[in-house]
Amino acid sequence: MTMSQEIIRDALETTFLDYRLSRGERKGLSRLITSHASSQSDRDFIRARSFEMARNAIQNHSENDASQIIGWLEEITKLMVHLERDPSSSTNRNEVYFSPNDHCVHRIQQLFNTAKISADVCVFTITDDRIRSEMIAAHKRGIEIRILSDDDKSGDLGSDVDFLKRQGLQVRFDQSSYHMHHKFAIFDRYILLTGSYNWTRSAAEHNEENFLITHDSKLRTEYQNEFNRLWKLYS
Numbered sequence: 735m736t737m738s739q740e741i742i743r744d745a746l747e748t749t750f751l752d753y754r755l756s757r758g759e760r761k762g763l764s765r766l767i768t769s770h771a772s773s774q775s776d777r778d779f780i781r782a783r784s785f786e787m788a789r790n791a792i793q794n795h796s797e798n799d800a801s802q803i804i805g806w807l808e809e810i811t812k813l814m815v816h817l818e819r820d821p822s823s824s825t826n827r828n829e830v831y832f833s834p835n836d837h838c839v840h841r842i843q844q845l846f847n848t849a850k851i852s853a854d855v856c857v858f859t860i861t862d863d864r865i866r867s868e869m870i871a872a873h874k875r876g877i878e879i880r881i882l883s884d885d886d887k888s889g890d891l892g893s894d895v896d897f898l899k900r901q902g903l904q905v906r907f908d909q910s911s912y913h914m915h916h917k918f919a920i921f922d923r924y925i926l927l928t929g930s931y932n933w934t935r936s937a938a939e940h941n942e943e944n945f946l947i948t949h950d951s952k953l954r955t956e957y958q959n960e961f962n963r964l965w966k967l968y969s
Contacts (some may be wrong), residue, residue: 738770739779746780746810750787753802755809774829774925774947775841777814784810785850818949829947831931837944838931839938840906843868845921845947852878852923854961856916859887859895861934866894873903881905884914884962889893906968914964917945918957926954 745766748758761948762771771777788807792800831838839862846853846868853872860866860883875880881898885907899905908914918928929945937943948954 735779736776738776740808741770742766742776742780743783746783746787749930750806753791753799753806755806755813760809760813764813764817767813775844777818778844778860780810780814781850782848796850802953815850828950831929831945833931833937834940836938838856839864841878841947842919842927842933845874845919845927846877847924849877849921852880852921853921854884854958854965855919856882856914856961856964857919857933858884858913858914858915858917859890859893859932859934860898861890861893861936862938864893865933866898869898869903870901873901879903880961880965882914882916882961882968885910886913906965908968918961920961923958924954925949926957928953928957930948 745763749755749763755763759872767777767780771780784807788803791803795803829841831841840863846865849872853869855869859880869879881895881903883895883905888892888907895905895907896926917931917933918926920926925947927945927947929943931937931943931945
């Protein structure tokens with residue numbers, strides 16, 4: 735946990751004491767997030783920590799308290815949405831990653847680790863076992879994962895796609911003599927990752943590749959529509 739995340743964690747826990755987010759607390763937390771949550775990993779941490787706090791508290795409290803806890807969580811969620819829609823907010827930044835280095839794979843792992851609902855993955859091939867492990871862990875947590883990949887590459891030595899399918903993840907392959915060469919993913923219908931980066935050890939350790947992470951709603955919608963089209967096409 736980074737120092738920024740520790741500061742935000744402490745602030746969240748303070749507002750959680752009475753299960754309500756007052757106007758003053760909202761303003762203070764907004765300033766704190768704007769100052770300290772400059773990266774997507776920090777924002778993902780806020781969401782994950784908020785849901786974790788609410789979930790743990792609900793298990794040990796009365797129905798009336800549970801309603802208040804959910805209300806607090808809704809307020810935190812609204813605050814994050816507002817900050818990310820505000821062009822002046824530092825939480826609206828896009829992220830760019832370049833390989834070779836492990837920052838790329840670690841960021842992809844983190845996106846699966848913090849996913850709350852779903853991950854739609856459309857990639858040429860998957861051979862990096864570190865990513866495979868996080869995908870399986872997310873699936874076991876109940877995250878809906880759909881994978882579109884190239885049929886020819888699925889048979890390559892080291893390919894993880896068939897293994898993921900055997901683990902129960904939803905997998906479909908293109909049905910063409912040409913390649914399904916996309917490399918993009920959409921997390922929670924909210925976060926788009928796209929670029930040249932292949933989900934392989936070679937990409938992490940040797941290749942000059944890149945990907946962009948963005949919350950841009952127009953771009954995300956275009957990619958989601960394309961994923962849905964291909965998912966239906968290859969059913």
